[in-house]
Amino acid sequence: DYGRLLDPNLGAPAPIEFGGDQIGGEGLTTTPIRTIALWSGVIETGLDGKATVRLPIAKFNGELRIMAVAWTDDAVGSSAQKLIIREPVVMDLALPRFLNPGDKAFATLELDNVDGKPGIYTAIVKGLQGLILAFEKAFTLGHGQRVIQAVPLTAPNVTGISTVHIGLNGQGYSFSDDFQIQTRNGWGPENRVAVDQQPVNGVFAPSPALLAGLQPGSATVQVSYSPFRNIDPAPIAAALDKYPYGCTEQVTSAAMPWLYADQSMVGKDKARPSDYALKTAVQKILDRQSEDGAFGLWRVGDAEATGFIGAYATDFLLQARAHGAYVPQEAIDKAMNAMRSMSRPDGFAAVNYQLAAPDYWRFMGMTSEQYTKQLRSRASAYALYVMAKGGTGDLARLRWYRDVQFHDEASPLARAQVAAGLAIMGDRARARSAFQQAIVMLGYADPNDWYQSPLRDLAGVIALAYESGNPDIGASLASRLENAMKAPSALNTQEQAFVLRAASDMLRASGPTHVAASNATVLPGGLNVQRFGVTRFDGVTFKNTGAGPLWRTVTVIGTPLAPPGSMSSGLSVSKSFYTLNGQRIDPSHLTQGDRIIVVISGHSDRAETRPIVVDDALPAGFEIDSTLSSEDVQSGPFRFVGELTGTKVQEARDDRFVAALDVSSARDFSVAYMARATTPGDYYLPGAEAKDFYRPETFGRTSGSRTVIAGR
Structure with a gap:
């Protein structure tokens, strides 16, 4: 391994880099790359000090490093040794890590007669589940002889998981193995939502035209009914569940369906809220908590999270514990101490949250000092509410905020949080007055607050009114939420989480719906919402059998037949390719083994600083060697790249490059990485995309093309 090749005394200390999942998100489901990581657990030795350890290595050819640690009450020791594992005749198939529909690749079949009998061996390689791959050939192998053969394959036309079966027979020896490879699109699915009212006894029959322009077999069709227009928690919960990125705000928001929604909203195949999904989110958040109780935005101690996000995460942990997830009391205590510090303006210096705007930030209509004051005021309001909710409230401070700070705080959500805190602590008169003052400010918009929007604040006021025992206030705002709603795909994670929270309260207070469906699959709906799946269109009907009209939502999610073209909506993006010597190249024709520099540049039309993500999906047959930082291009061989933008986090994944930055x-802005052409073939080359984390309408992308990698 590299630890035995490199002399640590010859290099300068390197900065600590964090793992490849800080930005979160769902990557490939599987890859054909096989790694071995085994642990025996603690095993007691015999009286002679020896122990037998059994590890199920399965089918593996290569070198393992065996490490053991032994200890007694007063001594400890360790040892490590390499171990070579291999079959007498090694059969290996090098595949790309993934495929795009219709890609053509050449896998590399390698046979190595290490210790087998000389003679004829027949190799078989075949594809299953839509993968076009059928190869069979007899090879004459002498002792110690090694042969390499290119094996052509074609990806399925639809996405999914395929199996590659390999087999070798000859000279009394046989071997077989299976690998899985994923076919995924280089562009995302399209969400189509249609909302309409259906009268009493009205009948609706969905049409096959709903699937126009989508890849066959890629689409799902759901029909749901709700007493409220545009208020259907299911597609919102599903959108959160599939959200591909993961700062602390996004991790927290994505876990909200497990708190405010019925289990059935996310899907019956998921774990229960008290199990895996909720616990995973809790653990991710706790992994980012520092000793002072603050939560990092991307990693522990990064001081990138605002106090509002710290309160948001603490609020979630309190509710997660109430729903059965294990949250250590020590973590709660530290988080609540941070809340107490934030609840007072002079306490911010004691916690590792964002205390003020960075020097490079730009604002619209306010100064840096005004932004800092606003930042702390809203964090303080949320902290006071969380403290009251957690049983450590400060009634005097809540009253001061209501009586004094309301004059300077325009956020309806902050006002409603103070109102809810007052209600929890028993001052119901001030609470109702504070709610009315929050309602007065509805419609407020602040372009400098990343997480704020009029819709999020409206949903938050409704949810807090119901939660604090003021359902009449929440119900009075229901029609405003109906009118303000947008399609789930047009909502950011804050809007999705707060709307879901408000919708669950509104639906619990409403009556059930009554719909008779024919030839449709009944899906779990919960919370007085009926949901149905449509897998065919012949004879499918839905009749409103209730006493009043209902709102029908038809949701279609599928992959477009054609990849999206280039587009600029508030963000412009370009993508360039270079050799390691700085020569700009056309990526349509490369050779196996070529290493290239990919540079993604762009410009924001927004005057104020905004958080964006750059997502560049790889073509199959490519792998990322390394990401490049601003320090990497200041001197040395990559100076031709030019100035790179500092990123909050950037990652090289199996199938894409992802970076988060402020622009x-x-x-x-500009980011870059080094990639390598690994597998010969003809592949779809996806375009790069940049998008605002919290303004879905702000994005830019380049068009896709194709690239051919020639064999060496």
Whole structure:
């Protein structure tokens, strides 16, 4: 391994890099790359000090490093040794890590007669589940002889998981193995939502035209009924469940369906809220908590999270524990101490949250000092509410905020949080007054607050009113939420989480729906919402058998037949390719083994600083060697790249490059990585995309093309 090849005394200390999952998100479901990581657990030795350890290595050819640690009450020791594992005749198939529909690749079949009998061996390679791959050939192998053969394959036309079966027979020896490979699109699915009212006894029959322009077999069709227009928790919960990125705000928001929604909203195949999904979110958040109780935005101690996000995470942990997830009391205590510090303006210096705007930030209509004051005020309001909810409330401070700070705080959500805190602590008169003052401010919009929107604040006020025992206030705002709603795909994670929270309260207070469905699959709905799946269209009907009209939502999610073209909506993006010597190249024709530099540049039309993500999906047959930082291009061989933008986090994944950064119109942005052409073939080359984390309408992308990798 590299630890035995490199002399640690010859290099300078390197900065600590964090793992490849800080930005979160769902990557490939599987890859054909096989790694071995085994642990025996603690095993007691015999009286002679020896122990037999059994590890199920399964089918593996290569070198393992065996490490053991032994200890007694007063001594400890360790040892490590390499171990070579291999078959007498090694059969290996090098595949790309993934495929795009219709890609053509050449896998590399390798046979190595290490210790087998000389003679004829027949190799078989075949594809299953739509993968076009059928190869059979007899090879004459002498002792110690090694042969390499290119094996052509074609990806399925639809996404999914395929199996590659390999087999070898000859000279009394046989071997077989299976690998899985995923076919995924280089572009995302399209969400189509249609909402309409259906009268009493009205009948609806969905049409096959709903699937126009989508890849066959890629689409799902759901029909749901709700007493409220545009208020259907299921597609919102599903959108959160599939959200591909993971700062602390996004991890927390994505876990909200497990708190405010019925289990059935996310799907019957998922774990129960008290199990895996909720616990995973809790653990991710706790992994980012520092000793002072603060939560990092991307990693522990990064001081990138605002106090509002810290309160948001603490609020979630309190509710997660109430729903059965294990949250250590020590973690709760530390988080609540941070809340107490944040509840007072002079306490911010004691916690590792964002205390003020960074020097490079740009604002619209306010100064940096005004932004800092606003930042702390809203964090303080949320902290006071969380403290009251957690049993450590400060009634005097809540009253001061209501009586004094309301004059300077325009956020309806902050006002409603103070109102809810007052209600929890028993001052119901001030609470109702504070709610009315929150309602007065509904419609407020702040372009400098990343997480704020009028819709999020409206949903938050409704949810807090119901939660604090003021359902009449929440119900009075229901029609405003109906009118303000957008399609789930047009909502950011804050809006999705708060709307889901408000919707669950509104639906619990409403009556059940009554719909008779024919030839449709009944899906779990919960919370007075009926949901149905449509897998065919012949004879499918839905009749409103209730006493009043209902709102029908038809949701279609599928992959477009054609990849999206280039587009700019508030963000412009370009993508360039270079050799390691700085020569700009056309990526349509490369050779196996070529290493290239990919540079993604762009510009924001927004004057204020905004958080964006750059997502560049790889073509199959490519792998990322390394990401490049601003320090990497200041000197040395990559100076030709030019200035790179500092990122909050950037990752090289199996199938894409992802980076999170802050941008404004004052300066162009640029990120880069080094990639290598590994597998010959003809592949779809996806375009790069940049999008605002919290303004879904702000994005830019380049068009896709194709690339051919020639064999060496």
